Amino acid sequence: MALFIGGGAYTLPRAWQAKYPAARQVVVEIDPAVTAVAQAHFWFDPAGIELRHEDGRLALTRMPPDRRFDVIVGDAFHDFSAPPHLVTQEFAQLLHRRLAPGGFYAQNLIDSSEDPRFLYAFVATFRRVFGHVEVWVDLDQLGSGARSTFLVVAGDAASRRPQLASARHRWVIWPAEILNPRLAAADVPVLTDDFAPVGRLMPQWGHEACPLRSPS
Template sequence: MGRTHPVTGPPDDDLPRTPDGPARPRTVHLSESGLPAVVERSDWDEGWVLRIGGIEQSHVDLADPSRISHEYLRRIAAAVDTVRPRGEPLTIAHLGGGALTLVRYVQATRPDSEQLVVELERELVSFVVGALPLPAGTRLEVVVGDARDRLREMPGRLFDVVVLDVFSGEASPPHLAAEEFYVEALEHLEVDGLLLVNVGDDAGQHFIAAQAAALEAASVSLGLPGVWMLTAAALVERGDFGNYVLLAGGALAAADIDEQSQRWWAAGPHPAAVLDPEETARFVWRRGR
C-alpha cells in the first residue's frame, strides 16, 4: 500500500540554510532506484537543480516559482493554463514528483489548488521540500508508490488535470507505457479534464510514436477527442533526442483547432511545434513504420 500524507512546509532540521535555499548541496540515497539525489545551485542561474544519478531532473526558482526553465515543462504549464480561466484553482495529480516544479507553478498561478503527487521514491518529496520549501499556502498530498497501483486505490476520484512525467524512452516502466494504463488515467479526469504525458525519447522516435498511438487508442475507447502533441520544432523536423508532451481528455472536445494551435504555439518556447490530432496521427504513422 502507498503512504499518504499532507505536505505543508519543510521539515524541521538543523542543517545550515540561506534565506533562499540550503547553504550547501544536499544528498539523499533513493531506495527504489539505488541512485543518489542531490539538490544544489544551478550552474547557469540563481535557481536550484535536482540531479538524480548525476543527471539534472528538475530546476526550481524559489524567488519566482512561476518561472520554469525546462522547455517541456513550460509546454505543460502552457497547456495547464488553458484548462480553466486564469487564476481559478485546479485539482491536479502529478504522477512523478521531481523537485515539485509544476506544483510550485500551479500554486503561484492558481492559489488554493488541491494537488496530489504520486512518487515511487519514498525519500524524494520530503528531501526536496526540506531543501527547497514550497510556496506558502501550498495544498499538497503525497502518495508514495507505483503510479498505476496508487490510482487504482482511488476509485471515483477525479481531477481537472493529470500529469504523467515518468517516461524515459525504452527504459520506461512497461506497465505504465500501455493503452490500458492510459484508459485508467483518463478515467480519473473530470468530463472536461486534461491528461498531459511527458515522453523523453531517443533519435528515431519509436517510443513516442508508440505512446501517442496507445494514448489515441485509449481516447477512442472512451469516446474522447484525438491526441495533440507539443514539442520543439527540430524534433518533428529532424527526429532528434528530446521531450514530447502528449495531450488528451475532454478538455479538448470544444477546442477550435486553429485557435488552440495558435494559442499553444504562441506560448512557446520557440521554435515550437504544435501537432493537432490529424498531424499527430501522421507523425505516428511516419515514425511507427
C-alpha cells in the same frame, strides 16, 4: 483538482502553488527521499498538497471509485524513458476513468527527434482510449539535437490554442497532416500490459535532428 504522477524536483506543483493557491493538488511520488530532497533544496512546501508515496498506477487503483481529476500530469521517468506500466492501453483506460468531464491527461516524453518510435507507439496506444490525442513539440529544441522532449495531451476535445510561447520555448501542436503519415509508416505496436517494449522502441541517440516535415 490536479494529479501529478512523479514529483522529481516538484517544479510543476510549486508553480501551481504560486499561480493557483486555491487549486487542490495530489502528487504521487514513489520515493519519499525525492520529496525530502525537494523540500530541502528546491523550495518545495507540501502545505495544502496531498502527498502519496507509492507507485502512480497503484495510487490510482486505490483511490475511491468516484474520485476524478480535471488534469492529470505524467512526469515519472526511469532514466530517459517512462516506466512501461505507465504507458499501456490498460493504464490509459484507468486514466480515462479518473478524469472529470472535460479533463485531460498530459504526458512528458523524451525520444529521438529523428525517429521517435516510442512516441508513435504511445500515441497509437492512447488513441485507442481517448477521443483526441495531440503531440506538442518545442520548435527550438526539436531542431537543436537528436533528443527532444514531447508533450502528449489526451482528452475528449482539442486544445483551445495551437501554440504556446515563453521566454525560452516555442511549443506548437504537431500538425495532424504531418504526424499521421509518419505514425502510419512507423509500424509500431500498441502498448499493453503484456507487451510494452519501451527500451526497444527508443534507439541510440544520433547526432542530427529531423525537422517537422512530411516523410519523403
